[in-house]
Amino acid sequence: MRRVVVTGMGMVTPVGRDLESTWGALLEGRSGVGRISLFDAETFPTKIAAEARDFDLAAYVDDADRWADHCRNTQFAIAAARMAVDHSGIEQYAGLDRARFGVYLGSGEGQQDFPRFVDLVNRTSVGRGVGAQVDTAAFTRGGLETLHPIREAEQEPGTPAGHLASIFGARGPNANCLTACAASSQAIGEAVELIRRGDADVMLSGGTHSMIHPFGVTGFNLLTALSTRNDEPARASRPFDRERDGFILGEGSGMLILEELEHAKARGATIHGEVVGYGSTADAFRITDSHDEGRGAIACMREALAEAGLNPEDVDYINAHGTSTSVNDSVETLAIKKTFGETAYRVPISSTKSMMGHLIAAAGSVEAIVCLLTIRDGVMPPTINLENPDPECDLDYIPHAARRKAVDVALTNSFGFGGQNIALILRRYAG
Amino acid sequence: MLRSERRVVITGLGIVSPIGVGPDAYWSALSGGRGGVDTIRAFPVDGLPTDVGGEVRGFDPKAHALPRLLKSLRKSLKYMARDIQLAVAAAMMAVTDAGLAEPGRVDPTRFGVDLGAGLISSELNELAPAITLSSTESGAFDYRTWGREGIPGIEPIWLLKYLPNMLACHISILIDCQGPSNTITQAEAASNLAIAEATRIIARGRADIMIAGGADSKIHPLSLVRMSLLEQMSRWRGEPSQACKPFDVRRDGWVPGEGAGILILEEREHAIKRGAPIYGEILGFGSGCDARPGGGIDPEGVGMEIALKAALKDAGLTPAEIGHVNAHGAASPVSDLAEARAIRRVFGDARVPVTALKGYMGNLVSGCGSVELIGSLLGVNRGAVPAVLNCEQPDPGCDLDLVLGATRPVDNPTFIKSNLTRHGQAAALVVRGNPAAN
Numbered sequence: 001m002r003r004v005v006v007t008g009m010g011m012v013t014p015v016g017r018d019l020e021s022t023w024g025a026l027l028e029g030r031s032g033v034g035r036i037s038l039f040d041a042e043t044f045p046t047k048i049a050a051e052a053r054d055f056d057l058a059a060y061v062d063d064a065d066r067w068a069d070h071c072r073n074t075q076f077a078i079a080a081a082r083m084a085v086d087h088s089g090i091e092q093y094a095g096l097d098r099a100r101f102g103v104y105l106g107s108g109e110g111q112q113d114f115p116r117f118v119d120l121v122n123r124t125s126v127g128r129g130v131g132a133q134v135d136t137a138a139f140t141r142g143g144l145e146t147l148h149p150i151r152e153a154e155q156e157p158g159t160p161a162g163h164l165a166s167i168f169g170a171r172g173p174n175a176n177c178l179t180a181c182a183a184s185s186q187a188i189g190e191a192v193e194l195i196r197r198g199d200a201d202v203m204l205s206g207g208t209h210s211m212i213h214p215f216g217v218t219g220f221n222l223l224t225a226l227s228t229r230n231d232e233p234a235r236a237s238r239p240f241d242r243e244r245d246g247f248i249l250g251e252g253s254g255m256l257i258l259e260e261l262e263h264a265k266a267r268g269a270t271i272h273g274e275v276v277g278y279g280s281t282a283d284a285f286r287i288t289d290s291h292d293e294g295r296g297a298i299a300c301m302r303e304a305l306a307e308a309g310l311n312p313e314d315v316d317y318i319n320a321h322g323t324s325t326s327v328n329d330s331v332e333t334l335a336i337k338k339t340f341g342e343t344a345y346r347v348p349i350s351s352t353k354s355m356m357g358h359l360i361a362a363a364g365s366v367e368a369i370v371c372l373l374t375i376r377d378g379v380m381p382p383t384i385n386l387e388n389p390d391p392e393c394d395l396d397y398i399p400h401a402a403r404r405k406a407v408d409v410a411l412t413n414s415f416g417f418g419g420q421n422i423a424l425i426l427r428r429y430a431g
Numbered sequence: 432m433l434r435s436e437r438r439v440v441i442t443g444l445g446i447v448s449p450i451g452v453g454p455d456a457y458w459s460a461l462s463g464g465r466g467g468v469d470t471i472r473a474f475p476v477d478g479l480p481t482d483v484g485g486e487v488r489g490f491d492p493k494a495h496a497l498p499r500l501l502k503s504l505r506k507s508l509k510y511m512a513r514d515i516q517l518a519v520a521a522a523m524m525a526v527t528d529a530g531l532a533e534p535g536r537v538d539p540t541r542f543g544v545d546l547g548a549g550l551i552s553s554e555l556n557e558l559a560p561a562i563t564l565s566s567t568e569s570g571a572f573d574y575r576t577w578g579r580e581g582i583p584g585i586e587p588i589w590l591l592k593y594l595p596n597m598l599a600c601h602i603s604i605l606i607d608c609q610g611p612s613n614t615i616t617q618a619e620a621a622s623n624l625a626i627a628e629a630t631r632i633i634a635r636g637r638a639d640i641m642i643a644g645g646a647d648s649k650i651h652p653l654s655l656v657r658m659s660l661l662e663q664m665s666r667w668r669g670e671p672s673q674a675c676k677p678f679d680v681r682r683d684g685w686v687p688g689e690g691a692g693i694l695i696l697e698e699r700e701h702a703i704k705r706g707a708p709i710y711g712e713i714l715g716f717g718s719g720c721d722a723r724p725g726g727g728i729d730p731e732g733v734g735m736e737i738a739l740k741a742a743l744k745d746a747g748l749t750p751a752e753i754g755h756v757n758a759h760g761a762a763s764p765v766s767d768l769a770e771a772r773a774i775r776r777v778f779g780d781a782r783v784p785v786t787a788l789k790g791y792m793g794n795l796v797s798g799c800g801s802v803e804l805i806g807s808l809l810g811v812n813r814g815a816v817p818a819v820l821n822c823e824q825p826d827p828g829c830d831l832d833l834v835l836g837a838t839r840p841v842d843n844p845t846f847i848k849s850n851l852t853r854h855g856q857a858a859a860l861v862v863r864g865n866p867a868a869n
Binding site for chain 1: 433474475476477478479507510539540543544548549550555556558559560562563564565566570572574575576577578579581582584585586587588589590591594595596597599600601603604606607608609610611612613614615616617618620621624628631635637652653655656657659660661717718719720721722723724726733734737741745852853854855856
């Protein structure tokens with residue numbers, strides 16, 4: 001079978017502008033959570049988030065002006081992809097067949113153009129407050145005059161994959177999947193399968209997302225999914241802690257260059273690890289909650305292990321989905337115990353969402369990169385804020401501080417709203 | 432397909448379209464040359480380049496429910512945007528068609544879902560109370576009021592109604608599909624990519640049955656505005672059913688539509704063992720992209736060419752072995768020409784018959800690939816390729832062997848379905864029908 005390795009990585013996160021600064025912050029246990037600055041959230045139930053605060057596309061590319069009207073989604077993706085491509089050196093490879101160089105992202109939808117949209121709805125509504133209704137003819141007439149074409153185009157979730165293909169001349173398979181919080185892990189898994197099958201040699205894969213906007217926070221607040229620990233932002237994301245009260249929205253992008261092993265060797269690329277296992281299942285349970293006994297989560301971890309030909313005791317580190325919601329963290333713990341048996345108590349686990357928040361569609365790709373860096377440096381990032389472990393969460397979550405350990409095999413989980421479960425296994429490349 | 436892979440056949444069809452619900456009604460309209468594009472009646476529109484679209488009128492999602500699921504469906508409907516309802520109805524129809532209506536016929540962990548879906552716009556009236564409450568008459572929006580009084584006035588489940596993955600999620604919950612679940616959001620290429628991915632999943636042994644295809648509804652005031660800002664829309668003022676004219680010299684742009692097309696894909700031995708109907712087989716697939724740095728597609732159609740060649744290669748077929756091409760044919764001046772050039776370069780001297788079905792129903796975007804594929808599949812199984820509707824003056828620049836006027840008899844049941852997005856993302860499937868299924 002064709003093997004797939006990672007030859008490039010790039011990321012923009014709430015705790016760092018690139019790979020190494022993000023990694024440094026995670027190892028220091030630094031939180032990226034603060035008061036929301038992107039809009040006035042002072043009266044929202046949740047007023048805090050993990051923003052990529054100093055992000056400026058001009059620091060990454062020369063033609064940032066061209067993307068000025070585009071969404072944060074696209075801007076994060078361009079920055080992270082530029083770093084991943086540079087890291088891989090693939091553009092310098094004269095033998096690259098561009099029809100076999102593709103893009104498979106798990107990008108979220110671009111944010112709605114909130115100011116223009118609410119203004120349009122307000123101007124075209126009949127009545128005010130309860131019972132107000134939009135006059136659709138006035139709305140369509142007004143929308144053509146006031147909505148911004150690029151801002152509207154950017155909301156389509158397949159858009160970043162098109163932009164990246166144009167920038168890097170990737171003319172091969174091009175796709176985007178959107179399975180909520182599982183999206184970019186699933187994109188990596190399916191991109192790996194495309195390469196294994198022989199449909200492509202190189203894939204740019206990962207995700208990008210920002211839901212730190214009024215509708216995003218509104219939607220998650222309505223579902224009571226977000227933490228409201230507004231007075232202690234840095235302590236708000238506390239996976240596996242008894243006092244956890246919801247997740248913290250993060251934003252950013254993680255991008256990887258996935259490459260067929262012989263292709264990577266032929267061009268003398270540096271290999272950062274191998275993707276050896278991919279599990280994908282559905283809970284088929286409820287749209288709002290994960291299965292209460294972790295049925296789908298267990299099945300996806302088992303499948304990833306089976307595909308990798310590994311046993312539970314071969315896994316050195318787990319990067320948990322660990323959202324800091326009441327249900328996720330206890331069900332994920334249960335699922336790890338069911339999958340790993342006695343080994344569950346010996347394998348170190350951490351949730352980097354305790355520091356970066358939840359990057360939703362982009363979360364999985366960033367966390368897969370964290371696993372690769374763990375393998376590279378032999379150090380595992382901590383779960384911060386785990387002060388009073390939930391009695392139901394009694395595994396080793398690497399509380400408070402990073403820990404040194406040689407890691408050859410790492411597993412990362414991503415579970416999406418609606419019940420999609422993805423597990424990826426990354427392994428040190430040893431020939 | 433690779434020789435080492437398991438073969439994947441089509442054992443169920445479900446369709447909800449502007450020209451008919453169910454395969455028989457759909458084929459009757461296609462073969463009879465009856466279009467479904469008309470003045471939009473769902474709500475008043477004004478100022479748009481066109482006020483016509485392909486609507487699914489009188490749609491009742493409960494009409495196709497499996498009897499044992501009717502109660503759960505009724506409870507869930509309030510959480511389902513129209514796109515989701517269209518998909519769920521088509522999926523239930525396909526599951527019934529495949530003989531899988533009774534539970535326990537398949538192992539749920541080997542049963543998955545892979546769909547194409549698009550950005551779903553919120554119902555405006557779900558937001559109008561909160562937005563007007565938070566705005567002054569003069570138009571200033573007050574975030575503080577929104578936070579205090581606006582948010583509590585919105586349905587708690589609001590966000591989940593509009594997530595594109597919810598088409599697949601509701602289907603997986605109702606029908607108990609615990610295998611892989613994915614949602615591809617690549618506009619017009621989405622459902623072809625989803626069918627290709629579902630095929631790969633079965634081929635490599637990860638599942639035995641997949642519900643695959645796509646659904647979309649662009650019949651929404653915001654979606655129509657968005658399309659009008661981004662696309663060249665038809666400005667046709669004549670008979671509404673003639674608005675969308677693929678490959679015609681008079682073609683002047685898109686017409687929006689809505690609908691769902693769902694296939695049950697199944698590992699061949701699994702299907703044979705349980706005596707399922709076999710409508711056809713997925714022989715290969717390919718994908719390419721020619722997005723240009725300045726935006727828009729390559730007028731030469733290089734991405735489509737890559738996709739078509741890859742699909743043929745994967746199927747192990749030469750162009751001469753293809754019976755017809757079911758093209759994207761959006762009726763856009765640029766993309767029809769780009770597509771025609773790609774087809775000509777790939778097929779060369781093998782003049783292949785070409786059809787395109789958007790003239791009947793407009794552009795179903797994320798659903799167009801699977802809905803159009805079903806049109807060709809029904810056709811080859813009945814011995815005829817449906818004609819391009821509204822193409823009365825074929826564009827000589829396109830120079831294709833278009834199926835015009837009436838259906839054309841065929842004896843080769845193998846065809847290619849291809850679709851193309853505004854970013855030049857192209858996806859093609861090679862399918863062989865099974866005329867014995869009729």
